[in-house]
Structure formats: C-alpha cells, structure tokens
Amino acid sequence: MMQYDDNQLINRILDGAVQEYSILINRHKDLAFTLAYRLLNNREDAEEAVQDAFVKAYRNLRGFRQDSKFSTWLFRIVYNTAISKKRSRKTGFQWIDELPFVKENPDRSSEEEDMMAERGSMLDRALQRLSEDERVLITLFYINESTVEEIHGITGLSKSNIKVKLFRARKKLQDLVGLMAQSVYI
Amino acid sequence: MDKEKLFERDDEFKRLIREEGLLTTAPDFTHRVMQMVRESDQKSPEYKPLLSRKAWFLLVTFTILLVLAGWLVLSNENPVESGYTTVVKPVWGFLSSINLSIHLSSGVLLIATIAIASIGLLLSLDIFLSHKYREASS
Numbered sequence A: 001m002m003q004y005d006d007n008q009l010i011n012r013i014l015d016g017a018v019q020e021y022s023i024l025i026n027r028h029k030d031l032a033f034t035l036a037y038r039l040l041n042n043r044e045d046a047e048e049a050v051q052d053a054f055v056k057a058y059r060n061l062r063g064f065r066q067d068s069k070f071s072t073w074l075f076r077i078v079y080n081t082a083i084s085k086k087r088s089r090k091t092g093f094q095w096i097d098e099l100p101f102v103k104e105n106p107d108r109s110s111e112e113e114d115m116m117a118e119r120g121s122m123l124d125r126a127l128q129r130l131s132e133d134e135r136v137l138i139t140l141f142y143i144n145e146s147t148v149e150e151i152h153g154i155t156g157l158s159k160s161n162i163k164v165k166l167f168r169a170r171k172k173l174q175d176l177v178g179l180m181a182q183s184v185y186i
Numbered sequence B: 001m002d003k004e005k006l007f008e009r010d011d012e013f014k015r016l017i018r019e020e021g022l023l024t025t026a027p028d029f030t031h032r033v034m035q036m037v038r039e040s041d042q043k044s045p046e047y048k049p050l051l052s053r054k055a056w057f058l059l060v061t062f063t064i065l066l067v068l069a070g071w072l073v074l075s076n077e078n079p080v081e082s083g084y085t086t087v088v089k090p091v092w093g094f095l096s097s098i099n100l101s102i103h104l105s106s107g108v109l110l111i112a113t114i115a116i117a118s119i120g121l122l123l124s125l126d127i128f129l130s131h132k133y134r135e136a137s138s
Helices: A006-014 A018-040 A043-059 A070-088 A110-128 A132-143 A148-155 A159-185 B003-008 B010-020 B029-043 B053-074 B083-098 B106-137
Strands: none
Touching (some): A018 A043, A018 A132, A043 B029, A070 A148, A110 A159, A110 B010, A132 B010, B053 B106
16 A cells, blocks of 8 residues: 555545545554653543544644644644643542553563563653653653654743753653662662 | 763663653554544534635626626616615715715615625625534534
8 A cells, every 4th residue: 555644644634535544543643642641641531632632633634734744733732632631630639550551562572571561660650750741842852753843833832941841851861760770770 | 960971871761762652542542533533524514615715706806897887887877766775875975975976876876785785695604604613613
C-alpha cells in the first residue's frame, strides 16, 4: 500500500476516504496518549481525553490549514482536552497508575525485558516527581523531538518560559534518574 | 551539573526516554475512535452553504445590474403613490436629495428593495444554518 504523509492523508479523508483516518490515529495515538497521561496520571482518563481529541480533530479537519505539522495541531487539541478534563474532575481523589504502559518488544529476552521494565519504572517514578508542565515538555522535547516553536504552539506557554522550564526539567530528571540508578545498582 | 554536562548526557538520556517513555493505548483504541468518528458523521451531516461564494458574487452583480437597469430605464416613469412608496420613498427621497438630487421612480424603488430584501433574507438564512451546524458539530 502506498505511504501517504499526513497532509496527503488529510486531503484523501476530506475527499471522502474516512476509513483512512485510522492510519492517522495509528500514527499519532501513542504519543498523544503519552502526552495526556503525563498530564492526567490516569490511563482511563488519558485514553478518554485522546479519544475525544481525535474525534474533535476529525470534525475540524477542514479547519486545519496545513501550514504547520498535523501532529502539532493534534497535540494542541489533546493538550487542551486533557487540561479541561483535569479541571472538570470533581473529586480531589485521583488514582495514579502504578506502572507505565510501555511498548513491549518481542525481540527482547526475558532478562532484557526485566531490565527494561526496571528502567521504565525508574523513569516513570522520576517523571512523577516533575510538575505537569515539566512532564509535558520532556515528553514533547525528547519523544516527539518538538522544537520550542512547536511546543509553544501546543501548550501556549511563552518561548522563553519553555526554554527555562525545559532546561530545569532536563536537569532535574537527569539528577533523579542518576540518584535512582545509584540506589539500585550500588 | 553545568549546561555542557547536561548536553553531554543528553543523547543517552533521550534514548532512555524514547525507549521507555512512550506509552501505548489499549489494542482496540483505533477501532473505538473510528466508531465514534462514524457516529459523529451520522449525527452531523456536513454543512454546505446554501450559496457558494461564486453564486453570492453572481447574485450581487446581478442585483447591482438590475438596480442600475431599473434606474436607467424606469427613471422617466411617473411615480405611483402607494402604501409601499409612502414608507420607503421619504427615506429614499432624503438620501436622493443628499446625493445631488437623484430622482427615482417607484418601479426602481420596488426592484431595489425586493433585491436587497432577498439578499438579506438569504444571508440571514445562511448565517443561521451555519450557526446551527456549528452547534450540532460541537
């Protein structure tokens, strides 16, 4: 099957190939989910927010001007939906999932899987120590490799604020992971 | 740790986060979203404006031509007093007096008013329907 880029796919969807929206979903769902999870700390809420965001994006697909990346536009919707969801939570109680939901790799041995799980858990614990904003910035910067401009487009934070927060978050996270690694391996 | 050290370890750190930090949705996630997308498609049919931009342009051009034609052809007719002209004519008369005494017949006034009212009605309907559509799709 021919590989279309995001904008080509969007044009095809707008021309009636609705089914091809599933390709866009598959392409961006994991990062969208990670982003929502870093804000909401709860798998169910994060999935719900991302579902809503994808439906909103589909409904407004005609409004997407294609002068920026689709992922930037989509993640802005995900970010705003997750923030709204967070605000609408009525109770103060919040269930925080214990373990992250990390991609499994069938090529790894069980020993490697255990080590990866340990590293994943360590990273997740370190991320939990950061503020929501810092977690979001780290996710966008390292996983999506977003530029400061794109992060500004997604979060609405000022560029100077992003630079400062990102530097602090990276330093903080590296220190935390370093400390945790020392306590595990020494 | 200074800035240089932070960036020295950055690649290693980036790899760790890319490998371990990306979370996955439930296996049926895409299927569920597509179901919602299809449902939303059924709920809110795609909005198509009553008149396209081209049609609006043609309509406005036609109206202007109609008014101009009426003005040129019918301006020599004797105006007939009616309930209609007694309402519209004073206002038009006032505007005409400002605009270097342009005198129009009741026929021209009738055509112009009908044309303007029709455009106004269509425009209102278009705005109303697009608003309804936005409400339904939000």
